[in-house]
Amino acid sequence: MADAGPPPEPDAAPPLAGEPGSLPAGSPDVPMAASPGSVRSGRRVADPRRELVRLAEQIAAGGAAVVPVWRRRTAAESRWPVTLTVIAGLVLQLLLPDRLALRPVLLLPVLEGALFIGLVVANPVRFERRSAVVRAGSIVLIFLVTAANAVSAVRLVLAIVDNKLLGTPVQLLTAGGAVWATNVIAFSLWYWEFDRGGPVHRSLGHSAFPDLMFPQMASPELAPHDWATRFVDYLYLSFTNATAFSPTDVMPLARWAKLTMAVQSAVSLVLGALVIARAVNILQ
Numbered sequence: 001m002a003d004a005g006p007p008p009e010p011d012a013a014p015p016l017a018g019e020p021g022s023l024p025a026g027s028p029d030v031p032m033a034a035s036p037g038s039v040r041s042g043r044r045v046a047d048p049r050r051e052l053v054r055l056a057e058q059i060a061a062g063g064a065a066v067v068p069v070w071r072r073r074t075a076a077e078s079r080w081p082v083t084l085t086v087i088a089g090l091v092l093q094l095l096l097p098d099r100l101a102l103r104p105v106l107l108l109p110v111l112e113g114a115l116f117i118g119l120v121v122a123n124p125v126r127f128e129r130r131s132a133v134v135r136a137g138s139i140v141l142i143f144l145v146t147a148a149n150a151v152s153a154v155r156l157v158l159a160i161v162d163n164k165l166l167g168t169p170v171q172l173l174t175a176g177g178a179v180w181a182t183n184v185i186a187f188s189l190w191y192w193e194f195d196r197g198g199p200v201h202r203s204l205g206h207s208a209f210p211d212l213m214f215p216q217m218a219s220p221e222l223a224p225h226d227w228a229t230r231f232v233d234y235l236y237l238s239f240t241n242a243t244a245f246s247p248t249d250v251m252p253l254a255r256w257a258k259l260t261m262a263v264q265s266a267v268s269l270v271l272g273a274l275v276i277a278r279a280v281n282i283l284q
Contacts, residue, residue: 068210068217068220069210069216069217069220069227069228069229070196070202070205070207070208070209070210070217071205071207071208072205072228073203073204073205074202074203074205074226074228075203075226075228076126076127076128076199076200076203077126077127077199077202077203077228077230077231078125078126078230079120079123079124079125079126079127081230081231081232081235082189082192082231083120085185085188085189085231085235086112086116086141086145086185086189088185089145089182089185089186090109090112090113090116090145092178092181092182092185093108093109093145093148093149093152093178093182094109095178096152096175096178096179097167097171097175099155099159100152100155100156100159100175100179101148101151101152102148102151102152108144108147108148109148111144112141112144112145112148115137115140115141115144116141118137119134119137119138119141122134122137127198127199127200127203128200128203129200130198130200130201135198138193138198139193142186142189142190142193145182145185145186145189146186146190149179149182149183149186152179152182153179153183153267153271156175156176156179156271156274156275157270157271157274160274160275160278161274169279172275172278172279173275173276173279176271176272176275176276176279177275179271180242180268180271180272180275183242183264183267183268183271184235184238184239184242185235185238187238187241187242187260187264188231188234188235188237188238188239189234190260191212191234191237191238191257191260192231192234194211194256194257195210195211195212195229195234195257196210196211199231202228202229203228209253210253211252211253211254211256211257212229212237212250212251212252212253212254212257213250213251213252213253214229214233214249214250215249215250233250237250238264241261241264241265241268242264242265242268243268245265245268245269246265247261
């Protein structure tokens with residue numbers, strides 16, 4: 001009788017749960033190729049293979065895999081909160097006394113209004129379209145609002161230091177309040193425009209790391225699954241930073257965010273202290 005050939009080798013056992021390459025039963029096929037954008041802006045992103053293995057282990061353990069907000073696509077942001085806030089900032093600039101406004105008085109408001117109309121035409125309802133021209137126009141608009149308010153703040157501080165009366169205590173507090181409120185609006189626009197590349201990039205989930213850590217990012221179980229930052233969140237951040245002179249519930253992670261919040265706190269502290277002290281002195 002002819003000798004039988006060597007027995008066939010047994011098939012390789014599938015990898016166990018927890019080993020590299022393992023996936024739970026019934027899970028959909030996931031491509032394992034590394035993303036070409038694994039390194040972005042000089043910062044290394046986690047290896048996609050290890051990320052998939054980690055998510056698979058979470059699913060196998062019965063836990064829900066949560067994609068971070070800054071890596072998740074979300075709905076495009078509505079324009080109307082930003083539109084109303086910018087209009088409020090322009091109105092506050094027009095209501096300032098002539099001694100505090102930059103001359104000619106209507107120059108900057110007209111330029112800001114023209115830029116603002118162009119930006120509205122580019123994205124009339126939601127922030128869905130982004131180009132270099134649109135981003136540059138948005139930054140120039142925020143810069144003009146900030147520059148005009150900075151001139152008003154400097155003139156207000158100089159008038160108080162030089163003991164030059166700006167009217168009654170009510171008029172002084174009104175002028176100081178307008179400058180302070182415009183400062184809050186201007187910095188909220190800076191946070192909103194630069195955090196994770198702006199509203200369009202945030203909705204696409206292109207960021208490898210967050211610049212500002214909101215509570216819903218650190219504790220996703222406390223927010224709906226489709227939660228995303230909106231302009232109101234940045235307006236609240238600016239307001240609390242201007243009143244507490246320090247971060248409250250939103251932590252700055254990027255260096256630009258830390259420096260911007262430090263500048264805003266310093267400006268708010270100087271304005272608040274001088275205006276209130278001068279008003280109290282006039283009342284006495």
